Amino acid sequence: MSTWIIVVAIVLIALLVALVLLARARSRALAPSAPPTPLPEVLVSQVQARPTLEEEPAPLRQRLGGTRGLFERVRALTGEGTLSAEQRDVVEEVLLRSDVGVATTRAVLERLEAGVPDGVAEGVRHALLEFLSRDRGVRLGAEEGRVPVWLFVGVNGVGKTTTIGKLAQHHIDEGRSVVLAAGDTFRAAAADQLEQWAQRTGADIVRAAEGADPGSVVHDALGRARARGADIVLADTAGRRATNANLLDELRKVRRVADREPGQVVETLLVLDATTGQNALSQAREFLDAADVTGIVLTKLDGTARGGIVVAIERELGIPVKFVGVGERVADLRVFEPAAFVDSLLAS
Numbered sequence: 224m225s226t227w228i229i230v231v232a233i234v235l236i237a238l239l240v241a242l243v244l245l246a247r248a249r250s251r252a253l254a255p256s257a258p259p260t261p262l263p264e265v266l267v268s269q270v271q272a273r274p275t276l277e278e279e280p281a282p283l284r285q286r287l288g289g290t291r292g293l294f295e296r297v298r299a300l301t302g303e304g305t306l307s308a309e310q311r312d313v314v315e316e317v318l319l320r321s322d323v324g325v326a327t328t329r330a331v332l333e334r335l336e337a338g339v340p341d342g343v344a345e346g347v348r349h350a351l352l353e354f355l356s357r358d359r360g361v362r363l364g365a366e367e368g369r370v371p372v373w374l375f376v377g378v379n380g381v382g383k384t385t386t387i388g389k390l391a392q393h394h395i396d397e398g399r400s401v402v403l404a405a406g407d408t409f410r411a412a413a414a415d416q417l418e419q420w421a422q423r424t425g426a427d428i429v430r431a432a433e434g435a436d437p438g439s440v441v442h443d444a445l446g447r448a449r450a451r452g453a454d455i456v457l458a459d460t461a462g463r464r465a466t467n468a469n470l471l472d473e474l475r476k477v478r479r480v481a482d483r484e485p486g487q488v489v490e491t492l493l494v495l496d497a498t499t500g501q502n503a504l505s506q507a508r509e510f511l512d513a514a515d516v517t518g519i520v521l522t523k524l525d526g527t528a529r530g531g532i533v534v535a536i537e538r539e540l541g542i543p544v545k546f547v548g549v550g551e552r553v554a555d556l557r558v559f560e561p562a563a564f565v566d567s568l569l570a571s
C-alpha cells in the first residue's frame with residue numbers, strides 16, 4: 224500500500240516539474256530576444272594579451288599592438304609622389320602621439336617633403352630605419368684572464384632585475400655559465416627576486432644582507448665567477464637612494480669595482496621603461512654622464528607604451544637600443560632589430 228503512495232507521489236512530482244519547465248520554456252520563447260552584448264573593448268584586449276603557457280615568442284607586431292594601432296592612420300594613406308598637406312598632418316600627429324618626439328618627427332617630415340615615391344608609409348618606414356642604423360652588437364668577451372661583466376643601471380621599477388633574469392636564461396640557453404650579482408642591496412626583496420631567477424634559470428648567484436655595500440657584492444661575484452670559470456657576470460644595481468646624486472655616486476663606485484681585475488665591464492646597459500615616454504629620455508641623460516652607458520634596454524613596449532620612443536632615444540641620445548622587453552616572459556626579451564620593429568608598425 225505504502226509503495227503505491229510513493230509511486231503516485233513520484234509521478235505527481237515529475238508531472239509538476241515537467242509543467243513548470245514547459246511554462247518557463249514558453250515564456251522564454253515569447254520574450255523578445257535581447258541583442259547580443261558586444262564584449263567591452265578592454266576585456267577583448269585583456270584576452271588577446273593573455274600570455275600563453277608555452278614560451279613560443281609571439282610575433283612582434285602582436286606584442287606591439289598598441290603602437291601598431293597608432294600607426295594605422297599612416298598605413299591607410301594612399302598615393303605616391305608628393306606628400307599632401309593633409310597627409311603631412313596625419314604623419315605628424317601619429318609620430319608625436321607615438322612618442323617619436325618633436326625633433327625626430329620634424330626630421331622625418333623633412334625627408335617626406337622631398338618626395339614619397341613609394342607611398343607615405345614606405346617613406347616613414349625608410350626615414351625611421353635611417354635613424355636606427357647604429358651598431359647594436361653586444362660584447363661577450365673580455366681581455367685574457369678577465370671575466371666579462373654586464374652592468375645594469377636605471378631607476379627603480381623599470382625592469383632591471385627582470386631583464387637580468389631573462390638574459391640569464393638566454394645566455395644559459397646559448398651554453399654560457401652565468402653568475403648573478405645581487406647589487407641592489409637597498410631592500411632584501413630585491414635580492415630575493417634575483418635569487419628566484421637564479422633558481423629558475425640555473426644561474427649562480429652572489430648576494431649579501433640588506434644594506435650591504437653593493438661594491439663588495441660585485442667583487443665577491445667576480446671572485447666566484449673566476450673560481451668557477453664562469454663565462455659572464457650579470458650585475459644588478461639599486462635604482463634608488465636618498466638623493467639622486469647619491470645613487471649616481473654609488474653607481475660610479477660599483478662600476479669601478481666591476482671593472483677592476485678580475486672583472487671587466489664590457490656592457491653597461493641602461494634600462495628604461497617605455498611607458499614613461501619622454502620622461503625616459505630625461506632619466507637617460509642623467510645616467511649617461513655617470514655610467515658610461517653602452518646600450519639601452521627598453522622595457523614594457525607591450526601594454527600602453529607608445530613605441531616611437533625607441534627612435535627618439537636612439538636618435539637623440541646617440542646610444543643604441545640593444546634589447547627590448549615586450550612582456551614578462553623570458554621569450555619577451557628580444558634583441559632589438561630595427562627592420563622587424565619598423566615593419567611591425569608600418570607593414571600592412
Ligand SMILES: Nc1nc2c(ncn2[C@@H]2O[C@H](COP(=O)(O)OP(=O)(O)O)[C@@H](O)[C@H]2O)c(=O)[nH]1
Binds near residue numbers: 381550
Ligand atoms: N609588461 C611588461 N612588464 C615588465 C617588462 N619588464 C619588466 N616588467 C615588469 O616591471 C616590474 C618591475 O620590474 P623589476 O625587474 O622589478 O624592476 P627593477 O626595479 O628595475 O629591478 C615587474 O613587475 C616586471 O615584471 C616588460 O617588458 N613588459
Ligand SMILES: [Mg+2]
Binds near residue numbers: 413459
Ligand atoms: Mg630590481
